Amino acid sequence: MTNNEVPKSGFAEAGADLELVGISKRFPGFTAIEELDLTIPAGSFFALLGPSGCGKTTTLRLIAGLEEPTAGRILIGGKDVTATKAYQRPVNTVFQSYALFPHMTILQNVAFGLKRRGIQNADALAHEALQLVELDHVAGRKPTQLSGGQQQRVALARAVVNRPALLLLDEPLGALDLKLRRQMQVELKDIQSEVGLTFLHVTHDQEEAMTMADTVAVMNKGRIEQMGAPQDLYELPHTAFVAKFLGQSNLFTGDVISSSSTSIVIDAAGSKIEVPTARAQRTSGRVTVGVRPEKVTLHDSEPKPQSGRTVVGPGRITDVSFSGVSTQYEVTIPHLGAISVFAQNTSISTLHHDGDTVWLSWAVDHAFGLADEAEAEPISRFHADLDTSMIAVQTRKDLEAELEEA
Amino acid sequence: MAFTAFAGGASAPAVEPAARRRSPIALFLLLPGIFYLVLFFVTPLISLVITSLQEPDPLIFGQYVNAFNWQNYVSVMEQYWSHALRSAGYAALATLFALLIGFPLAYFIGITLRPYPLVQSLALVLVIAPFFISFLLRTLAWKQIFSVEGPVAGILSSLGALPPGATITGTTFSVIFGLTYNFIPFMVLPIYATLVSLDLRLLEASNDLYGSPATTFRTVTLPLSAAGVMSGTLLTFIPAAGDYINASREFLGATDTAMIGNVIEANFLVLQNFPAAAALSLILMAFILVLVAAYVKRSGTEDLL
Ligand SMILES: Nc1ncnc2c1ncn2[C@@H]1O[C@H](COP(=O)(O)OP(=O)(O)OP(=O)(O)O)[C@@H](O)[C@H]1O
Numbered sequence: 149m150t151n152n153e154v155p156k157s158g159f160a161e162a163g164a165d166l167e168l169v170g171i172s173k174r175f176p177g178f179t180a181i182e183e184l185d186l187t188i189p190a191g192s193f194f195a196l197l198g199p200s201g202c203g204k205t206t207t208l209r210l211i212a213g214l215e216e217p218t219a220g221r222i223l224i225g226g227k228d229v230t231a232t233k234a235y236q237r238p239v240n241t242v243f244q245s246y247a248l249f250p251h252m253t254i255l256q257n258v259a260f261g262l263k264r265r266g267i268q269n270a271d272a273l274a275h276e277a278l279q280l281v282e283l284d285h286v287a288g289r290k291p292t293q294l295s296g297g298q299q300q301r302v303a304l305a306r307a308v309v310n311r312p313a314l315l316l317l318d319e320p321l322g323a324l325d326l327k328l329r330r331q332m333q334v335e336l337k338d339i340q341s342e343v344g345l346t347f348l349h350v351t352h353d354q355e356e357a358m359t360m361a362d363t364v365a366v367m368n369k370g371r372i373e374q375m376g377a378p379q380d381l382y383e384l385p386h387t388a389f390v391a392k393f394l395g396q397s398n399l400f401t402g403d404v405i406s407s408s409s410t411s412i413v414i415d416a417a418g419s420k421i422e423v424p425t426a427r428a429q430r431t432s433g434r435v436t437v438g439v440r441p442e443k444v445t446l447h448d449s450e451p452k453p454q455s456g457r458t459v460v461g462p463g464r465i466t467d468v469s470f471s472g473v474s475t476q477y478e479v480t481i482p483h484l485g486a487i488s489v490f491a492q493n494t495s496i497s498t499l500h501h502d503g504d505t506v507w508l509s510w511a512v513d514h515a516f517g518l519a520d521e522a523e524a525e526p527i528s529r530f531h532a533d534l535d536t537s538m539i540a541v542q543t544r545k546d547l548e549a550e551l552e553e554a
Numbered sequence: 555m556a557f558t559a560f561a562g563g564a565s566a567p568a569v570e571p572a573a574r575r576r577s578p579i580a581l582f583l584l585l586p587g588i589f590y591l592v593l594f595f596v597t598p599l600i601s602l603v604i605t606s607l608q609e610p611d612p613l614i615f616g617q618y619v620n621a622f623n624w625q626n627y628v629s630v631m632e633q634y635w636s637h638a639l640r641s642a643g644y645a646a647l648a649t650l651f652a653l654l655i656g657f658p659l660a661y662f663i664g665i666t667l668r669p670y671p672l673v674q675s676l677a678l679v680l681v682i683a684p685f686f687i688s689f690l691l692r693t694l695a696w697k698q699i700f701s702v703e704g705p706v707a708g709i710l711s712s713l714g715a716l717p718p719g720a721t722i723t724g725t726t727f728s729v730i731f732g733l734t735y736n737f738i739p740f741m742v743l744p745i746y747a748t749l750v751s752l753d754l755r756l757l758e759a760s761n762d763l764y765g766s767p768a769t770t771f772r773t774v775t776l777p778l779s780a781a782g783v784m785s786g787t788l789l790t791f792i793p794a795a796g797d798y799i800n801a802s803r804e805f806l807g808a809t810d811t812a813m814i815g816n817v818i819e820a821n822f823l824v825l826q827n828f829p830a831a832a833a834l835s836l837i838l839m840a841f842i843l844v845l846v847a848a849y850v851k852r853s854g855t856e857d858l859l
């Protein structure tokens with residue numbers, strides 16, 4: 149493959165690794181990406197998570213060659229492609245906006261990339277790809293004659309059919325219902341592992357990112373906040389943003405009052421909270437620590453102090469929402485604030501009620517210490533648009549507050 | 555009425571006849587349009603057909619009486635087929651040149667200038683600016699520019715490119731030039747209209763799918779602007795084929811560049827052979843209609859007409 153030619157080498161034998169070195173992208177008056185360094189090993193499934201407008205699509209566009217970086221280099225399979233044009237890169241994209249060609253049939257859309265590379269049985273391969281997304285029966289239609297979810301699947305097929313060394317997926321399953329989405333996730337994962345292609349998957353759906361990806365990166369305001377295996381990211385978030393963006397977290401801020409080689413203790417509004425030193429990013433001064441809601445246990449009476457467990461309380465249950473498998477409690481502790489607790493509904497007797505006085509405890513090993521401080525009021529009226537579920541929760545709270553006032 | 559759509563449930567909803575029935579109000583609203591068409595299109599057309607079949611009055615010279623003298627059509631075709639052919643040729647060439655100049659211009663304004671809306675509207679105004687001056691005056695101005703004393707002829711003769719005694723005006727070149735020049739805006743505007751709404755993300759998608767700029771143009775940009783190219787070529791070809799200004803001797807033409815429009819004009823106004831002129835007009839009309847229909851059918855854009 150010479151530099152000014154369309155890659156004709158047929159299908160990728162394996163994925164290529166991707167390396168971004170010091171990438172920045174400035175639009176007039178706006179910095180979308182700042183000093184981004186990222187390495188994705190060949191054959192991995194990499195998920196990029198982040199709130200709306202944090203620069204995910206821009207990152208993909210830079211990699212695809214549809215946008216030029218202001219600074220930095222992009223290497224695909226060890227080759228510097230910063231200066232090459234989009235059509236010369238061994239990369240395909242599933243666009244967030246689908247971008248299906250309206251004047252072509254579905255089949256022609258899917259076969260487009262194959263035909264450009266002069267692949268022989270393009271139509272047969274396109275039919276195969278359409279079968280994969282269960283749309284072969286609409287092969288003869290035009291894109292406008294499909295539903296949004298169907299169009300999205302065509303966009304997926306159009307990119308996947310090329311079996312590129314690096315596939316960029318910009319929220320490729322966003323418009324699908326849960327069942328179809330799960331099914332497509334499995335298909336995608338199969339394609340990826342079968343040929344060992346490299347997938348860079350952008351999504352809003354943390355569950356999707358967690359279940360599919362080998363590595364998850366959380367992006368915020370044009371930077372990668374934290375990167376790692378999904379479990380590590382969930383169990384040990386490094387920043388308040390990651391702690392709140394990836395699932396829910398209860399965060400407490402206070403000064404470190406004692407520290408040893410094994411753990412530190414902070415004083416959060418009178419409650420003493422212990423965190424293993426190994427799980428704390430900072431060990432002195434003012435520190436924010438946190439614990440996941442499902443790690444917290446409810447007690448009807450004050451539990452006996454026990455080494456290796458942090459106890460806070462008493463507090464009052466202010467909200468109970470039952471969701472079948474589990475129940476989410478909101479416990480308000482004076483000075484400390486509201487704490488979420490997820491309790492598995494293992495037996496009926498464990499059900500607590502609104503207004504009950506309770507104590508909370510959790511294993512010290514489950515707590516984590518953050519590198520930065522959570523804002524004083526994590527959920528304000530002017531909420532940052534983190535994700536839709538956060539907004540939904542906030543809206544519901546606002547509504548309830550209004551109803552109470554009335 | 556809107557609620558019935560939801561309230562239907564399992565029971566089959568009653569057919570809603572009101573919306574489907576042809577309302578007399580629609581007919582009433584169409585009246586001005588129908589009246590206009592009858593007055594300004596059907597009436598002259600009928601009168602033209604009647605005139606084209608007239609024969610000379612045996613008693614009064616220069617007068618014609620109604621008849622069914624279809625030989626008029628045969629005789630004008632015999633007499634003027636070369637003019638008809640020339641018209642088609644000139645118009646086709648002018649359309650081609652207008653397309654070759656107009657498409658890049660429309661592309662530049664509609665796509666390249668898209669990030670600069672102010673410059674874009676300014677460029678668009680420049681395209682239609684010639685319309686602020688009369689068509690006749692502009693064509694006369696070109697006659698001046700191309701005249702023997704004019705700058706173009708001067709430069710060409712001093713370079714030896716123009717043989718002594720030769721002129722620029724009154725040639726095939728100047729007529730086609732005039733036609734092209736006069737109809738370029740009719741080519742640019744419809745193409746611009748399709749290109750300005752072209753979704754650039756489609757071009758990016760093509761680029762992403764290994765489509766080089768040339769391939770992307772051929773497979774995405776061009777098909778998606780086909781409707782504009784189509785109306786542009788029609789809007790250029792149809793009036794150009796019937797044009798009688800550019801090819802006339804008073805403007806950029808000469809006797810041997812006369813087009814069908816000039817012949818019709820001469821027959822109506824100079825020779826006063828009304829049946830011949832009417833027959834030619836109808837032939838021209840039929841010819842263009844057939845050509846356009848074939849073109850539209852071939853391009854598969856039936857919904858354009
Ligand atoms: N051409 C542009 N000019 C100026 N700013 C831009 C341009 N394209 C994107 N931006 C800005 O860059 C930021 C990142 O945009 P991007 O499309 O990458 O977001 P995203 O993370 O994909 O968001 P979403 O999840 O909503 O798709 C946004 O604030 C956006 O307004």
Ligand SMILES: [Mg+2]
Pocket residue numbers: 204205206244318
């Ligand atoms: Mg995006």
